[in-house]
Amino acid sequence: MSSSHSSAASDTPVARTRRRSGRAVLGDVARLADVSTATVSRVYNEPDKVSPSVRERVLQAAAALNWIPNAAGRALASTRTHIAGAIIPTLDDQVFASQVAGMQAVFAERGITLFLGCSNYDPAQALIQVRAMLARGVEVIAIVGEAHPPELFDALKQARVPYAITYAYREGSPHHCIGFDNRAAFVAIAEHLLALGHRTFAAVIQPARDNDRVQARVAGIREALERHGIAVRPSHLHEGPATIAFGRQSLRAIWQGADERPTAIICGNDQLAIGVLLEAAELGIKVPQQLSVTGFDDVAIAQQIHPSLTTVRVDTAEIGRRAARYLLDVLDGKEAAESGLVQPELMVRESTARVRKAD
Numbered sequence: 001m002s003s004s005h006s007s008a009a010s011d012t013p014v015a016r017t018r019r020r021s022g023r024a025v026l027g028d029v030a031r032l033a034d035v036s037t038a039t040v041s042r043v044y045n046e047p048d049k050v051s052p053s054v055r056e057r058v059l060q061a062a063a064a065l066n067w068i069p070n071a072a073g074r075a076l077a078s079t080r081t082h083i084a085g086a087i088i089p090t091l092d093d094q095v096f097a098s099q100v101a102g103m104q105a106v107f108a109e110r111g112i113t114l115f116l117g118c119s120n121y122d123p124a125q126a127l128i129q130v131r132a133m134l135a136r137g138v139e140v141i142a143i144v145g146e147a148h149p150p151e152l153f154d155a156l157k158q159a160r161v162p163y164a165i166t167y168a169y170r171e172g173s174p175h176h177c178i179g180f181d182n183r184a185a186f187v188a189i190a191e192h193l194l195a196l197g198h199r200t201f202a203a204v205i206q207p208a209r210d211n212d213r214v215q216a217r218v219a220g221i222r223e224a225l226e227r228h229g230i231a232v233r234p235s236h237l238h239e240g241p242a243t244i245a246f247g248r249q250s251l252r253a254i255w256q257g258a259d260e261r262p263t264a265i266i267c268g269n270d271q272l273a274i275g276v277l278l279e280a281a282e283l284g285i286k287v288p289q290q291l292s293v294t295g296f297d298d299v300a301i302a303q304q305i306h307p308s309l310t311t312v313r314v315d316t317a318e319i320g321r322r323a324a325r326y327l328l329d330v331l332d333g334k335e336a337a338e339s340g341l342v343q344p345e346l347m348v349r350e351s352t353a354r355v356r357k358a359d
Contacts, residue, residue, distance in 0.1 A: 126152060145167060179341075208239060
């Protein structure tokens with residue numbers, strides 16, 4: 001009799017679940033952490049409503065039991081999926097990796113998982129990625145740049161999913177932008193070189209098609225030069241992959257052309273500028289005595305290369321953090337508390353100097 005009673009007592013739902021699956025369940029975590037099952041759910045669904053000490057106890061219990069909350073069950077129980085999305089143009093550029101890292105750090109504090117999509121600078125791919133994320137229940141999305149088809153923004157509005165445009169900031173944009181003014185940043189670069197007496201310019205830039213950031217950068221260069229009655233000659237404007245190799249190839253083509261040689265080259269990013277510097281050394285061109293070179297992004301090697309590169313630093317991790325905080329505020333029904341404008345900083349180094357008159 002006692003044997004039968006003992007067997008019945010041990011045949012609880014939790015015990016049955018453990019025997020069938022070999023996995024811990026929510027009740028096991030609650031018992032080990034000495035809290036209610038509701039508190040365990042709250043730690044994962046509304047972590048800011050649980051004290052840090054209790055939250056830590058529950059997380060430690062879950063880790064000890066190797067228990068992971070079921071995402072589908074959480075979504076049904078709370079009408080929340082706790083998933084955010086981010087669409088970036090490429091995985092090959094550290095500026096976007098830095099932005100994603102900043103975003104993920106903020107989302108993780110709220111128990112939100114970040115899904116990442118890569119468009120490869122193709123607006124059609126970005127639309128496919130957004131639709132896939134919406135189908136999986138993302139609650140908010142961050143998207144790099146404004147140059148996307150109207151269908152993308154229509155899909156977000158129809159699904160009532162808050163979104164933010166990142167890495168670009170434009171007054172008058174119909175979207176909430178978090179980033180910097182690309183046009184103004186390149187006006188500042190051009191004006192720095194103009195102040196040094198440069199009047200013959202070249203530009204080596206990334207492909208402008210379907211890329212509003214590059215289009216704004218070219219507009220900034222042209223705007224600054226036009227104030228001085230200057231334009232970049234077509235043979236001095238090279239557009240192509242954002243790589244060291246294309247930077248090298250572009251300088252060789254510019255220097256070997258029949259036109260008057262430029263005294264300054266504005267590059268769309270540091271990779272291109274580093275390519276120009278390397279090719280200049282190969283061709284025996286003295287930088288900055290014969291040629292001033294500027295980049296953009298301030299990657300780690302920009303300060304280490306010789307001559308060190310004059311470039312622009314943008315806190316891309318801060319862009320990611322601000323984007324995540326803004327989207328969380330929208331989810332919480334709060335007004336955005338901070339500006340979306342991040343100010344870039346011109347880093348003047350050895351690769352630019354005042355024009356030296358020819359002997």
